[in-house]
Amino acid sequence: MATTTLPEFLRSRRERLHPESTGRRRTPGLRREEVAARAGVSVTWYTWLEQGRGGVPSDDVLERLARALELDDTNREMLFLLAHARPPPRRYTPPSEVTPTLQRVLDSLRVPAFVKTPTFQIVAWNRAAVAVIGDYAALAERDRNMLRRVFHPEAATFLPHGEDMRRTALAAFRVDIERAGASEEAAALVDELMQTSEEFxxxxxxNELSTHGVKSRRFFRPEVGELLFDASTFSVDDSDGLSMVVLSPADDASARGVEQLLNDHGGR
Known part of the structure; x- marks a missing residue:
């Protein structure tokens, strides 16, 4: 089956829009000249674009077409994929709140899991995360940041082999903030850590870069000793950049340690 083309996509989205006038029309949707006027492009050029001979639009023109055609985020992404074979640049907005459904997913897990923003701010967590990593609720909001925690002078008390975690976390942070788009929050965090941490x-x-992938993570708790995890990161759809990190015990001893800590913290 043939895939959708850019001209087909533009026509179909134009025909779905309701004209502002109330007069009856022979064809559905907006006319080409109406879309061109909304987008600030010439009627001739837009007509060629729908005919597959208008050339490759710039990012700016695609953004204007997306607004003119009243595209949601999914359709905006499809517009860029069809025109440039790549997603559109991210438009940074403050991450949305964690939904009750997502919190229920976290609470259903018997392994540590939490949700973070592109700037590594922790915005939700489960009981296992509290048992293994610490009680985020007891911290001030600014201190619920992964980078602040791993680059804190006292991090060595709960992060054995912290050098590797700091290195891989920072490499993934650099990718995340670029994907999300520049933000004052990210710039302020980098400036702060540049001033307070020689290791940072x-x-x-x-300038190391990497995606999250599956990373080994080690934590130390006096009650159970060292715990080894495989950390996996999953994007949260329709959330403006939120992602969920799940720490799966990498061996039986770590799994037993998590269970013991959970039981010590009140079980289920």
């Missing part, structure tokens, strides 16, 4: 300055200068 050293690692930031290395």
């Amino acid at each position: 300055r050293r690692l930031w200068a290395e």
Whole structure:
């Protein structure tokens, strides 16, 4: 089956729009000249675009067409994929709140899991995360940030082999904030850590980049000793950049340790 083309996509979205006038029309949707006027492009050029001979539109023109055609985020992404074979640039907005459904997903897990923003701010967590990592609710909001925690001078008390975690977390942070678009929050966090952490300055200068992937993470709790996890990160749809991190015990000893900590913190 043939895939959708850019001309087909533009025509179909134009025909779905309701004209502002109330007069009867022979064809559905807006006329080409109406879309062109909304987007600030010439009627001739837009007509060629729908005919497959208008050339490759710039990002700016695609954004104007997306607004003119009243596209939601999914259709805006499809517009860019059809025109440029890549997603559109991210438009940074403050991440949305965690939904009750997502919180129920977290609460159903017997392994540590939490939800973070592109700037690594922790906005939701489950009981296992509290048992293994610490009680986020007891922290001030600014201190619920992964980078602030792993680059804190006292991080060594609960993060054995913290060098690897700091390096991989920072490499993923750099990718996340670029995907999300520039933000004052990200810039302020980087400036702060550049001033307060010599190790942050050293690692930031290395300019290392990586996606989250599956990473090994080690935590130390006096009650059970060292715990080894495989950390997996999952994007949360329709959430303006939120992602969920799940820490799966990497061996039987770590799984038993998590269960013991959960029981010590009140079980289910």
